[in-house]
Structure formats: structure tokens, C-alpha cells
Amino acid sequence: MSVFKWLTGTVSGLMLVSCVTINIYFPAAAAEKAADRIIEDVWGPETQPQPNAEPEQQNSSSLTTPQHGFALSVLNWLVPEVQAAEANINIDSPAINALKAQMKSRHDQLEAFYNSGAVGLTDDGLVTVRDTKAVALKDRNNLNGLVADENKDRKALYAEIARANGHPEWQDDIQNTFAKRWISNAAKGWWYQQGGSWKQK
Amino acid sequence: MRSLMARTALLCCLLLWMAPLQAIDSIELRLGQWTWTDYQGRELALQLTLGETGIELNAQAEHITFPTPIGETHDIYLHCTDLRFTEGSWVCPSGTVRFTHADLGRQQLQFSFKANTEKQHYEIQLGGVKLAEGKLNVDLSYQTSAWELALDADDLSLQGLTPWLPRFLSSEQQEALALWSYDGRLSGSGQLTGKAESLKKLTLNWQLNQLNFSNDSGTQVAEQLALGGKLDGQQQQSAWLWQTTLHGEQGQAYFEPVFLDMSAFPLALDARGTARDNFAEIEITKLKVEQQSVISMEGSLTLKDAKPVSMQLSSQPAAMAMLYEHWLQPFTLGTAVAKLDAQGQVAASLDWKPSGYQLALDFAGLGVKDEAERYELQGLTGKLGWSTTEVPMATDLAWEKAQLYAISLGEASVKARSQSSQLLLEQTVDLPVLDGRLQLSAFELQQQKSGVNWSFEGLLTPISMESLSEALGWPILHGKLSGVIPKVSYAEQQLNIAGALQMKVFDGTTVIRNLRMTSPFGSLPQLYANIDINDLDLASLTQAFDFGRISGRLEGYVRDLRLSNWKPVQFDASLATPKTNPGKRRISQRAVDNLTQIGGGPSGMLQRGFLQFFEDFSYQKLGLSCRLQNEVCEMNGIEDAEQGYYIVKGGGGLPPWINVVGYTRRVDWSDLIARLIAVRDSSGPVIE
Numbered sequence: 001m002s003v004f005k006w007l008t009g010t011v012s013g014l015m016l017v018s019c020v021t022i023n024i025y026f027p028a029a030a031a032e033k034a035a036d037r038i039i040e041d042v043w044g045p046e047t048q049p050q051p052n053a054e055p056e057q058q059n060s061s062s063l064t065t066p067q068h069g070f071a072l073s074v075l076n077w078l079v080p081e082v083q084a085a086e087a088n089i090n091i092d093s094p095a096i097n098a099l100k101a102q103m104k105s106r107h108d109q110l111e112a113f114y115n116s117g118a119v120g121l122t123d124d125g126l127v128t129v130r131d132t133k134a135v136a137l138k139d140r141n142n143l144n145g146l147v148a149d150e151n152k153d154r155k156a157l158y159a160e161i162a163r164a165n166g167h168p169e170w171q172d173d174i175q176n177t178f179a180k181r182w183i184s185n186a187a188k189g190w191w192y193q194q195g196g197s198w199k200q201k
Numbered sequence: 202m203r204s205l206m207a208r209t210a211l212l213c214c215l216l217l218w219m220a221p222l223q224a225i226d227s228i229e230l231r232l233g234q235w236t237w238t239d240y241q242g243r244e245l246a247l248q249l250t251l252g253e254t255g256i257e258l259n260a261q262a263e264h265i266t267f268p269t270p271i272g273e274t275h276d277i278y279l280h281c282t283d284l285r286f287t288e289g290s291w292v293c294p295s296g297t298v299r300f301t302h303a304d305l306g307r308q309q310l311q312f313s314f315k316a317n318t319e320k321q322h323y324e325i326q327l328g329g330v331k332l333a334e335g336k337l338n339v340d341l342s343y344q345t346s347a348w349e350l351a352l353d354a355d356d357l358s359l360q361g362l363t364p365w366l367p368r369f370l371s372s373e374q375q376e377a378l379a380l381w382s383y384d385g386r387l388s389g390s391g392q393l394t395g396k397a398e399s400l401k402k403l404t405l406n407w408q409l410n411q412l413n414f415s416n417d418s419g420t421q422v423a424e425q426l427a428l429g430g431k432l433d434g435q436q437q438q439s440a441w442l443w444q445t446t447l448h449g450e451q452g453q454a455y456f457e458p459v460f461l462d463m464s465a466f467p468l469a470l471d472a473r474g475t476a477r478d479n480f481a482e483i484e485i486t487k488l489k490v491e492q493q494s495v496i497s498m499e500g501s502l503t504l505k506d507a508k509p510v511s512m513q514l515s516s517q518p519a520a521m522a523m524l525y526e527h528w529l530q531p532f533t534l535g536t537a538v539a540k541l542d543a544q545g546q547v548a549a550s551l552d553w554k555p556s557g558y559q560l561a562l563d564f565a566g567l568g569v570k571d572e573a574e575r576y577e578l579q580g581l582t583g584k585l586g587w588s589t590t591e592v593p594m595a596t597d598l599a600w601e602k603a604q605l606y607a608i609s610l611g612e613a614s615v616k617a618r619s620q621s622s623q624l625l626l627e628q629t630v631d632l633p634v635l636d637g638r639l640q641l642s643a644f645e646l647q648q649q650k651s652g653v654n655w656s657f658e659g660l661l662t663p664i665s666m667e668s669l670s671e672a673l674g675w676p677i678l679h680g681k682l683s684g685v686i687p688k689v690s691y692a693e694q695q696l697n698i699a700g701a702l703q704m705k706v707f708d709g710t711t712v713i714r715n716l717r718m719t720s721p722f723g724s725l726p727q728l729y730a731n732i733d734i735n736d737l738d739l740a741s742l743t744q745a746f747d748f749g750r751i752s753g754r755l756e757g758y759v760r761d762l763r764l765s766n767w768k769p770v771q772f773d774a775s776l777a778t779p780k781t782n783p784g785k786r787r788i789s790q791r792a793v794d795n796l797t798q799i800g801g802g803p804s805g806m807l808q809r810g811f812l813q814f815f816e817d818f819s820y821q822k823l824g825l826s827c828r829l830q831n832e833v834c835e836m837n838g839i840e841d842a843e844q845g846y847y848i849v850k851g852g853g854g855l856p857p858w859i860n861v862v863g864y865t866r867r868v869d870w871s872d873l874i875a876r877l878i879a880v881r882d883s884s885g886p887v888i889e
Contacts, residue, residue, distance in 0.1 A: 090831045092871075095725050095765035102724075132419045137455040144458060148535025156724035160765060163727075164831055180541050 026173040027089060033108075034089040034161070035174075035181035037098075042103045043185065093164050099157045103150065110146055119147060120191035120198060125158065125179035126151045130198065131189055154178070226251050227379070237267035255285035257632040258293070269368065275301045290317040304364050333361025335386070350393045359412075385412035385426075402435040412452065426463060426482040428451035443472040443478075458531035466527070467493045481506055488514075490523065495523045500551075505733045515550035523566055537722030545581070557590035575722055577604040580612075586619050589648075593620045607672045608768075609657045610634055622648040626657070635672060637664030637682070654692035660685055666706055676746055676881075679704035694720045707745070709754070710837075711739035725766045732759040734776065746881070749792025750817065752785050753778050769829065777824025777839050786853055796848065796861055799876045819854030823861075827868075834868045 006186040110127070112117040120130035127150050128132075132140055158178060183192045183201075190201050225248045235242035243261035249256050260279040269272065281296035282758035292315045299309045310327040322344040329336040337411040342349045344575025360383075367375060389407030393400060416505060427450055434443035447470040449463040474485040485502040500514035533539045545567035552559045567581040586594025599614035611633030617626050623669025626644035633639075644657040650867040666680040684702035691697075698716040712733045719727040737755040744750065757776035762769065778786065824839035825848050838846035842862045 036572075092769055093832050094768040095770060098766050100725060133415075136421060137424060137453045137460060138462065140455055141458055141460055142532065144531075145534045145539065148539070152535050153724045156720075160725055163763070163765070164770060166830055197356070 005189065014151060026170055028173075030089045031170075031174060031177040032181060034091045036185065038091055038157070039178075039181055039185045041100050042107055042189075046109075049177075073149045089161065089165055090158075090165075091161060093160070095160050096157065096164065099153050099160065103153050103157075106146060106150055110129045111173060112151065113143060113146075114187070114190045117189075117191050117200075118143065121182050121186060122178075123179055123183075123193045123195075125182060126154055127194075221833075224798070225346050229713075239572050241266040249284075252283070255283040255334075256295075257282050258308045260282045261353060271302070273303055287825055288317075289319055290315050290322070292316075305330070309520040312523060331366075333359075335359040335361075335388075346397045348396075350391075350394055352391045352393075354390070355388050355880070359385045359387060360408075362387070365550075365624070380417045381414055383412070383414035385414075386410045387771055397421075400436070403432070405430075405432040407431075414702060420457040423454040424452055425804070426454060439477060441476040442473075443476060446471050459528065460535070461492075466495050469493075487506075489612050492527070495519065495527050509553075510555060511552040512551070516548050518546040518548040521545050521569075537571075537575070538569075542568075542570040542572060542875060543570045554590075557588070559586070559588045559590060559592055559594050561586050561594060571722075575606055577602075579603070587624070588619045589622045593618050595619075595626065608634060609672065617644070626656075634661070635664045635668040638662045651693055654690070656688055656690035659689055661702065666704065672763040678706050678745060679741075694723070696721055707739075708744045708758075710735050726764075728762075728764040728767070730759075730762045732762060734758060736779070743792060748880070750787075750789040751792050751823070752787045753820075753823075754782060754784060755779075770832075771830055773828045775824070775826035777826075778822045783853070786820050786822070788820050788823070788849060788859070790815065793818070793849070793859060793861065795880045798880050799873070815857055818851060818857060818859045820859070821852030823852045829870055832870045833869050834873055836863060836866055 029040055058191075074083050074200040110119060114121075117132055118129065118135050119127050122128050127147055129143060132143070135143055155175075159168070159171050161174050162168050186192060186201050188201050191198050192201065193199075205215060211345075211861055227248065229249075230245075230247040232247075232611065233244065235245050242262050242265045243266075244261075246261045248259040251257075251595070252599060258279070258281040260277075262277040263275065266272065266275055267273050277298070277300040279296065279298045281293040284293045286847075293609040294313050296312050296314075297309060298312055298587075299307070301307045308331055310330055312326060312657060314323070314325040316323045324342045325339075326341075327339040330339065332354070337357070338351075338353040339354075340351035340809040341784040361463065366378065370378065379439045387407065387409055389405060391403065391405040394402040399419045406429075408427070408429040412428060413424055414731060415422040418440040421434040429450075430445060430447040432443065432445045434441050435440075449461075449468045452463050452781055454461045454463070468660065469489075470493045471487075471558070471667065472485050472491040473487050474483065476483045485504075488500045489498070489500055491497040496856040497517040499516075502509060502513075503511045512696060524547065525541060542818065546565040547567060548563040551559045554767070562585045563814050564581045564585070568577075568579040570577040570579075570582075578600055583598040584596060585598060586596045588594040596617040596619060599612070601612050603610040603613075613630055613632045615630050616628050617624050619625075621766075624644075624646040626642065630641040630644070632641060638661075640659045640660045640662070644655065646653065655811050661682070663681040663683040663685040666678040669682055670676065670678040682702060683702045686698055686700040686702075688699040689696070690699075696718040700714075702713040702716065704711040704713070711732050712735070714733070715729065715731045717729050719729075734755070734757045739751045739753045739755050742748075742751075742755065752876050755776055756779045757774065759772050759774040826837045836846075838848040840847045840850060842860070845862045845864040846866075847860060848863050849859065849861035851860050
């Protein structure tokens with residue numbers, strides 16, 4: 001009996017020891033694609049090099065006929081079957097879309113400030129007031145407010161993409177990915193931060 | 202100052218020396234080199250000519266070095282037509298002097314003087330000093346070490362004064378000033394009275410026009426300001442008594458984040474007080490600041506070594522709309538209170554010391570409404586007290602109505618006490634919530650370094666589901682919502698609700714637990730909850746949603762629910778008929794049809810075969826589960842079928858039986874929602 005106990009104990013002990021940690025690596029390429037799509041939506045296509053084509057959705061459609069007796073199968077979910085679960089970053093959710101729409105409409109106001117250099121892109125995926133000398137005194141708080149709101153939305157966006165994809169811990173990686181993509185998608189003449197100093201595209 | 206006196210002394214000295222020469226018509230004197238105390242001269246020529254009323258004096262020098270701050274002057278020419286000696290005084294009622302100075306440039310001044318060496322009484326007037334693109338008149342009177350100086354400056358340029366500043370400022374002050382760019386025009390007059398080297402009394406009237414300044418980073422900027430002011434001071438024993446006014450009526454300034462538009466909202470300051478210990482201790486006994494149409498404050502302030510050690514301030518009732526726009530909103534950018542419509546009045550009083558402060562705010566008919574319509578508070582009247590010290594401050598507030606997202610809250614009052622950065626409720630608050638009430642007790646609020654956190658205990662007396670569903674824009678549900686909430690707490694952007702909310706709907710109970718919210722007023726509010734659903738009556742449920750008719754009971758759960766921006770984005774939900782308590786289970790043709798439609802199948806299928814003659818069917822069990830993650834719903838039914846799963850399994854009563862089988866396990870959530878909405882909006886199939 002005690003031998004049996006010992007045996008089971010050892011086996012479970014071995015099982016514990018041999019417990020393998022599975023790392024889910026951050027899908028960097030997919031995140032970049034996702035970031036580019038969002039940036040295109042927010043900034044408009046002119047600053048975007050190549051929009052990624054949407055994979056065609058397959059509509060499987062079959063209706064089963066009554067099979068036997070009075071039993072009947074009528075329902076077939078014609079809803080498109082979702083693509084196989086590859087390493088992917090999904091960015092289509094009502095929350096993300098709401099943020100995107102908000103950022104897009106704010107961009108109409110921010111664009112002039114990017115062009116004039118009053119606002120620049122930081123290397124952590126946010127924006128900041130860079131040079132206000134050309135901005136009228138009465139408009140400075142309006143600009144500060146735009147920047148504060150934009151950063152609030154950006155932070156919420158990075159967190160939401162990480163959460164929506166089931167990995168809240170990816171938030172920093174998402175933010176870093178976006179930081180790079182905002183800068184590389186920026187239009188000519190815009191300012192961005194690199195290694196603590198400002199550069200112009 | 203000293204130099205002016207010294208100059209007077211020098212002139213007198215020269216004149217005295219000339220006195221015995223009066224009998225001669227004209228005398229000329231030339232000196233190659235000449236030194237006297239701090240003065241040095243070169244190529245000095247002096248000519249005195251006797252006239253009818255006095256002596257005509259002409260003096261020239263190639264170079265004279267005066268003590269600082271005047272320094273070196275060249276090509277000096279001095280002329281006095283009518284130098285006289287009367288009543289023991291040398292008098293020159295009118296003269297001119299020309300010279301070139303490194304900083305002042307070429308100057309031509311009018312002067313007059315009167316000098317009595319015996320009585321040590323000197324008076325000198327200098328007019329038309331060209332200084333910094335403007336003009337300066339100087340009037341000096343000196344008698345046995347007591348002196349009076351009157352200055353009159355007209356339109357001096359601040360830029361032009363810059364070269365003079367190093368003579369008056371320390372190197373630290375100069376470094377600080379070098380970070381600023383500025384220009385402007387200064388005019389004004391001043392009277393200074395003193396004895397020997399100390400100033401006893403002064404009066405200054407000044408006006409700065411077209412003032413522009415900016416620091417390096419552009420965070421402190423002024424454009425086209427017009428500022429004026431007056432400063433009076435006099436020394437009494439060891440202290441200075443002073444009084445000053447300042448007013449700004451034109452231009453704009455920005456001191457991040459505050460924007461001051463002086464043209465639209467003129468600013469005025471009035472202060473008086475004392476200064477002791479060589480200005481190390483400054484007491485402002487009366488301070489009055491007014492920004493027209495915005496705020497008016499009075500108070501007092503004590504500074505030691507340029508640091509405030511105590512301050513009392515109280516404001517007149519101010520219009521909240523103006524106060525918010527000018528002084529509150531700039532500090533709240535990016536927060537939940539950054540965009541408000543404010544109205545009503547507020548008055549504030551503050552008693553501050555480095556160790557802590559007491560603040561009292563008096564509200565009258567205050568209303569704030571979030572522009573994003575997340576919250577609203579109207580008709581707030583009473584006093585809010587906040588103390589970071591041991592001195593308690595009372596709060597007694599009442600409001601007429603409030604709104605939190607879609608939920609309207611009624612009239613309530615709060616009595617509380619604040620002490621040591623805490624606010625404690627003194628009696629239970631009875632807050633109307635829709636048609637029910639929330640009783641709040643044990644409310645506590647603390648201000649900590651990480652931010653504000655608060656908590657309370659609550660009891661929710663029943664709210665009708667009719668009013669709740671109406672407020673939330675749901676189909677009208679019948680029943681009650683109530684709950685015992687041991688603790689609601691908010692800290693670090695997270696709202697936790699312990700305990701449970703219970704909904705009595707459809708003859709069953711639905712219990713919401715582990716409710717919590719993060720960044721409730723942020724860009725994307727997140728709500729998390731677990732919901733248990735027990736013993737719902739399917740007949741009333743389907744009736745309420747106009748879904749056809751299904752009889753039987755329903756139970757299940759929604760676990761790990763997450764709403765992002767109030768929309769479900771994640772959950773693990775399962776709803777099914779219970780294993781026990783079968784009861785009578787029938788499903789109508791229309792319900793089958795609707796289920797089919799939701800699944801994307803065609804409607805009206807049943808009407809095409811002989812099954813159209815049956816209004817409803819008996820079923821054994823039904824159920825559906827959905828695990829939502831990343832916009833995809835992983836679906837399942839109550840039992841596996843060939844290649845799919847049963848959503849409805851026929852059986853139980855008499856045939857005909859009907860099975861509803863789903864085949865697709867992964868469903869796009871937005872498509873599913875669109876289909877649900879289509880079913881809700883359709884009138885359903887017509888059964889003939």
C-alpha cells in the first residue's frame with residue numbers, strides 16, 4: 001500500500017517537475033500589420049505605404065434537408081467560419097473602432113500641428129507638444145488638450161488591443177510596435193523623437 | 202546715486218577753486234592730466250568770462266573717468282551762461298553739457314544747479330538724458346547727507362536698458378535673465394529719499410507698454426501687455442512699510458497652463474505690508490487680486506527667505522463657468538473633468554501653512570455637466586470642507602439631481618467631516634437611484650500620493666426593471682433589482698463592488714457578482730462581472746423579447762464578462778434548460794424560425810412543408826453557449842450532433858419533434874449581433 005502511495009507520489013512529483021512552461025511569443029509581424037491598418041484609418045491613406053488586403057471571408061452555405069421521420073435539422077449557421085487560429089492580432093472590436101473614430105476626427109485638428117512641428121511623435125508611441133512658438137497664446141491650451149486626449153486614447157488603444165487578444169501583458173509590446181509604425185508612417189516634414197532628440201521626416 | 206552726488210561735489214570743488222578770480226574779465230585754465238579721488242581727467246580746459254549778471258563758464262575735457270556706474274566719458278563740453286554766487290551759494294540756473302559715453306552714446310543735456318558748500322546743500326537738475334531710446338530727467342537735492350532724488354523716465358526701451366543691468370544684478374540673476382527674451386517700453390516717475398547710503402522712502406509710478414517676453418521653452422509668454430503700477434515704501438525703524446498696485450489692461454499672457462487675456466479680463470492687484478531683516482521676511486497684510494468678471498480674492502501672505510510660510514485667501518462668490526474656464530480647466534486637460542459645462546457660483550477660502558491647509562468651498566446653485574454626457578450634477582448648494590491638518594472642517598452639501606451615465610440620481614444631502622486628508626460621512630446618505638434608493642454609509646475619502654481613493658457601504662432598495670431597462674435602452678423588462686453591497690471602493694482608477702446585485706426578472710433570479718470597473722471615466726471604461734442566472738421562465742422571456750413562444754425554464758451563467766466601452770467583448774456564457782424540473786417544454790414555430798434566422802438560415806422554412814400545420818412542437822431540451830474572445834464566439838449547444846451540436850433537441854411530448862442543429866463553432870460576433878437585431882426588428886413570419 002505504502003509502496004503504491006510512494007509510487008503515485010513520485011509520479012505526480014515527476015509530473016510536476018516535468019511541467020513545461022509554454023511561452024506565447026508576441027506576434028511582432030502581425031502586430032505591425034495591425035498597427036499599420038489602424039494608422040491608415042486614423043491618419044488617412046496618403047501617409048500609408050501599402051494597405052494590407054483583407055483576407056476574403058468564406059461563406060459556407062449548406063442547408064440540410066429533413067433527414068428522417070419527424071426529426072428535422074433546419075439550422076445551419078451560415079455565419080462565416082473564422083479563419084484558423086494563427087498568430088494574429090485582431091483589431092476589429094467595437095471598442096477599438098470607437099477609439100479609432102475618435103482619433104481620426106481629432107487628427108483633422110492635429111494634422112496642422114504635425115505639419116508645423118508644434119506637435120511631434122514620441123518614441124514611446126505617444127505625441128507631445130514640441131514647439132509652441134508659432135501657436136497663438138489663446139490656442140495653446142486647446143493644443144495641450146488635444147495632445148492630452150490623443151495620448152489618453154492611444155494608451156487605451158494599446159491596452160485594449162492587448163486585452164482583446166487575450167494577452168494584457170502584451171500592452172508594452174503593442175505600444176512599442178505602434179511607436180515604430182507611427183514614425184515610419186509619418187508624413188514628410190513631421191517631427192519625431194529618436195534617442196532623446198528630435199528629427200524631421 | 203552716489204556718483205551723482207560725487208559729480209556735484211566735483212563741480213563745486215572746481216567752482217570754489219575759481220572764486221578768487223572774479224576780478225579778472227576772463228580766465229583760462231588747461232590741465233593735461235588730472236586725478237581726484239575716484240575721478241581721472243585728461244586734457245581739461247576751463248574758461249571763465251565775467252558777464253553782466255554772472256560768469257559764463259565753458260569747460261571741456263577729452264576724457265573723464267567717473268566712478269561706476271557711470272565710467273568713462275569722452276569729449277565733454279560744459280556750458281553755463283550765468284554762473285552766480287548769491288547768499289553763499291553758487292547757482293547755475295541754466296546750462297548745457299555734452300559728452301560721449303560708451304553706453305549712453307553722445308548726450309546733450311540741460312542742467313541747472315545750486316551749491317552751498319558751507320551748508321553742504323546741493324541741488325542739481327539734469328534734463329534730456331538720452332537713455333535706451335528714451336529720455337530721462339533727474340532732479341537731485343542733497344543736504345548734509347540727506348538726499349532726495351526725482352527721476353522721470355519717458356519711453357525707455359527694455360532692450361536698451363539691458364547693457365546697464367550687469368551693474369545692478371548678481372551673476373545668478375543675470376544667468377536667469379539670459380533665458381528670457383523681452384522687449385517693451387518703460388515710462389514712469391519716482392521720488393527717492395535717503396540719508397547717506399540708505400534709502401528711506403520711495404514712490405514709484407510706472408507704466409510698461411508693448412511688453413513682450415518669453416522664456417526659453419515658451420511656457421511663460423506675454424504679448425503686447427500694458428502694465429502699470431505704483432509702489433510706495435518708507436522705512437520705519439528696522440522695517441519697511443510698503444504698498445503697491447498693479448494693473449494690466451491690455452495684451453495677453455500665458456503662464457502654462459493659464460492664459461490671461463488682459464484686454465478682455467483686466468487684472469488688478471493691490472497689496473500692502475511690511476518687510477523686515479533686509480527683505481528676508483515679507484508680510485503682506487492685505488492682498489487683493491481681481492480678474493474682472495472672473496474672480497476677486499482677498500487675503501494675506503507671509504514670506505520668509507522668499508518662501509511662503511502662511512497664507513490666507515478668500516474669494517468673493519465667483520461664476521463657476523468663468524472660474525472653470527480660466528482657472529480650473531487648464532489644469533484638468535486629459536482628465537474626466539476636462540470638458541464641463543459649469544454654472545452657478547462658488548466662493549473659496551483657504552488657510553495654508555507649510556504643514557497643511559484647510560479649504561472651504563461654498564456652492565450656490567452649482568451645476569456641472571460632462572460634455573461627453575457621462576455625468577452631471579445640478580443644484581449643488583452648501584459647503585465642502587477639506588482639511589489636511591488636525592483642524593476639522595465640516596461639509597454640508599445638498600444637490601437637486603445628478604446623473605451617472607444613463608442612470609439618473611435624485612435629490613440628496615451629505616453631511617461629512619474632513620480632517621487629516623480624509624473625509625468621513627457623518628450620517629447615511631439616502632440617494633434616489635431611478636425609482637429605488639441607494640443607502641450609502643461609512644463613506645470615506647482619502648487623498649494619497651497615488652491619488653484619491655474612496656469607499657462606502659451600500660444597500661440598494663429595489664429598483665424596478667422597467668425603469669432600469671428604459672434608462673439603459675433595453676426592451677422593457679419586468680421585475681426588480683436590489684442588492685446588499687458590503688463595500689464599494691475606488692482606488693487607482695479601479696472601482697470594486699463587493700457583494701451582489703440581484704435581479705428578479707422572468708420569475709427567476711439573476712445575480713451579478715465580482716463587479717468591478719477600471720477607468721470608469723477614461724477613454725474606454727472597462728466593466729468586469731460574473732453573472733449567475735437561475736430558473737428563468739422562458740415563456741415570459743420570449744414574450745418580452747417578442748421572439749415567438751418557448752415554454753420551460755432556463756438557467757446558466759455569464760462568467761468573466763468584460764464590457765469595453767459598455768459593449769461586451771469577452772465572456773464565457775451558457776444558457777440551457779435545467780436538467781431537473783423538466784415541466785412542459787414546447788417551442789413555437791416562430792421561435793424556431795427566429796433561431797434559424799439568427800443562425801443565418803432562411804426564414805419561413807417550416808411553412809413550406811406539412812409542418813406548417815403545427816403551431817408548436819414539444820422539445821426535450823435546449824441550450825446554447827458562447828465563449829466570446831477577440832470578436833469570435835465559440836459556440837456550442839446542449840449536446841453534440843453529427844458534425845455539429847444540438848441547440849434544440851426534440852422529444853418529450855407528442856411528435857412531430859424538431860431538432861435545431863448548429864454546425865459552425867466559430868462565429869463572428871458582430872454578425873451574430875446584427876442577426877439578433879434583425880430578428881428583434883422583424884415582425885416575424887406570418888402563420889396562416
